[in-house]
Amino acid sequence: MIKGLFINGKEVESANTYAVIQSHTEEEIAQVADATEEEMQEAIDRAHEAFRKMKALTSNKRAEILYKAADLLEEEKEEFARVIALEACKPITAARSEVDRSVQTLRFSGEEAKHIAGEYIPLDAAKGGEGRDAYTIHEPIGVIGAITPFNFPLNLVVHKVGPALASGNTIIVKPAEQTPLSSLKLAGLFTKAGLPDGAFNVVPGEGPKLGKVMLEDSRIQKISFTGSPQVGKLIKSQAGLKRVTLELGSNSALYVDNSASDSLQKIAGKAVTGAFIYNGQVCISTQRIYVHEGMFEAFKQAFVEKTNELAFGDPLDDETMVTSLINKKSQERILSWIDEAVENGATLLTGGERKANGILPTVLTGIQSSDKVSCREIFGPVVILQPVQNHEEALQLMNESDFGLNAGVFTNNLQQALKIAHSLDVGQVLVNDVPTTRFDHMPYGGVKDSGYGHEGIKYAIKEMTRLKMISLNYCCF
Template identity: 55%
Template sequence: MVMLTYMDYINQLDQNSHESYALVNPHTKEEIVRIPECPDDQMEKAIQKAEIAFGKMKSMPAYERSEILDRSARVVSDYKNLFAETIAKESGKPMKYALGEVDRTVQTLKFSAIEARKLEGESIPLDAAPNGAGRDAYTIFEPIGVIGAITPFNFPLNLVVHKVGPAIAAGNSIIVKPAEKTPLSAILLREALVEAGLPEDAYHVITGDGPRLGQVLLKSNVIKKLTFTGSPEVGREIKSQAGLKKVTLELGNNSALYIDKSQQDRVKDIAKQAVTGAFSYNGQVCISTQRIYVHKNLIDPFLEEFKSETEKLIYGDPLDQTTDLSNLIDEPSQERLLEWISEAEKSGAKIVTGGTQVNGGLKPTILKDVKPESKIYKEEAFGPVVIVNTVESGEEALESINNSQYGLNAGVFTNDMKQALQFGHELNVGQVLINDLPTLRFDHMPYGGRKNSGYGYEGVKYAIQEMVNRKMISLNYTF
């Protein structure tokens, strides 16, 4: 097996790029490598090559696509440490979480391999309609063509594979424009898939300025679908300009959690889980637990345990497997969070712990009694900050959770079945997790948001359904 490396592909890109930029480790501030600033025509050539490769992909039998995906899962697993170290270096993600991201990527590739064999249509009883007798009809699914994917920095491998795996499973080709700060993981994933037998031009990674290269994807008539994970502002712009292209948008969020009075015997366990939900990868997770509502009967014991567990977290080098927290992705993120914390304090919120910077990071911060008009309450923090507010009842918690521009995940801890069902039905979010944190995602589950949290669905099976065209075929056997 050939040793995987991102340098060969970077060198290929560099041959057609006249400029480059320094990719910097967000923790050490050291340069990792120079990344090609690909010009527009380089993206256009990649689109042309991907269109040709689509001819191979759409005629490739489903079992072959499945076997490629299955082999690629083994390649990624074999190079687990390389992938994890790459994630840790380019994104600053602590190794314990980077290793978990690689494991999830392997699972996503395996799910994609399974679903590649399962894309099934249905029979249509045309004789249910007048004059429909004498006809057999059925539906099939066909790949749509070249897919453009724009991905963020926070899960530089698994959020890429959530677009690439389903695209390949369905028989499409794909071009990934990764975040400028984290392109290496996407390139390594490409090398793993090519090593597993994927045609070289079926998956391109084009590096450089996102808004500029994104416009090339938007304007191309060859691109049949855009799938984007990022900010609501950019998502709205993409949707407004996409025309008749298919679009999937995974956007912002500020996940909420309610802890009911029935949980008095589980406060300690829930507090430990909430620490993971709020502060994993410095809170730079779109389903990070950001708003916690606690019934008044449990607020004091919960805050005591939550504070105690939070203060045990270790700040350090991402490559050290004991590290829980490291630097944020950049200084503007740090400055923004400090401003939002200060604003909340001035409005009457109290800092339970944290609230100050540590090198390029932020001490894990718990705020209580935060007003709904505060930015840290209503916007997406995307950092190690969580608010804990007291509520008088489940009804108040339900109203507070729904009082948000976002609607991706929400969690509820309760022993009351009636209350669980009420929250399940009345929460205006895409996924409701009963007796789990909102910071929960399995890679085969449907995953999509409401309101400003997105449009369309991911999750392997559900992503594939948005990457195909349905066709009905009718046979008139009486003619």
């Protein structure tokens, strides 16, 4: 299969291609366009031209297109899920869930398209403002450049495309090199839904080369990036006056308090899912778990038992929970981090072994705070367990991180829950949920090295529009 670029409402051939490989079987899935700088420039040209049409569409029409796209995606759920499972090496059950979430995200976008509203401003509140009415409106900003990661190749694209189109902008997606097929397929679906040609373009290829074109072209009004802190900082340094949203790394922490001991088994099960779903290759994967010392041993035993029940296998098998990682480079990096922790005195409770191109679910305890598995984003099937004396110690350890995206706490003590929630230096706190929890309409953004700006449809739209005030002088002029 050969896939081209998607520009101006249709797929077009590219002079160069590269192979997309399924990491579990190491088989080639497709040859995909490896775009040049000139082809990215062509996409920007077409998106800029299409902006006039998009801006002129009524909010009702934009909503209708988004609803139609959601319906079409739902109809093709199994086909999209299979594409995700192949290109991202994601277990098919998780791939189906991603499609369901993407349908929901598009529908949220359609709803929000109808609710982009300003406010009335009483200018007569100021001296000399008599005889004037004023109000604000939110206008689309133009062409948006989106750079997306491999781990959610459909829903994280939709989280940028949906708000952009809902607010009347046009968009160019530069998907992750490993996972371009979902976004190319999605773009074709939007054409069927009636989106104006050029409003949604997909340009696969090398990130640094194509991202540079986006950053240097003044017609790109905003860059929305999801990826590593290193690349995010580089984009920020080169963006100039462009708007930028950065959703970067994390090493999400969870605290389990003694007051929740009656629910130990249930909490352990949720925490195992939060740590190992999609091999831990999730921005908000549960990486650090701090447990009150009064229930640590019991929790540790339950957690390890449930971890060992997880099925490792082919991503297309419905029974598979854990499979190969996105590439061998990730496998080698993660194994080296596990070895480092063990050499520094950590205890390996289970896992730590390579299997196919993945790693068996790994649980460590007795780690040092300076170990990479603790202080960096591991982005793999590894979790650390650590006992703490009380919630104050847990809070201190949870905040000892360069990241600040999500955090979770299980407790039946309301006062404690509120104190922790207000004191955690993160963007989202989940009480009685694992930090690997996201609903697609909630605000979602981090602090520190986790980036800034927000996704979540309503909140992303605010960052994709500009505020304009209009004053009417009805008294004298």
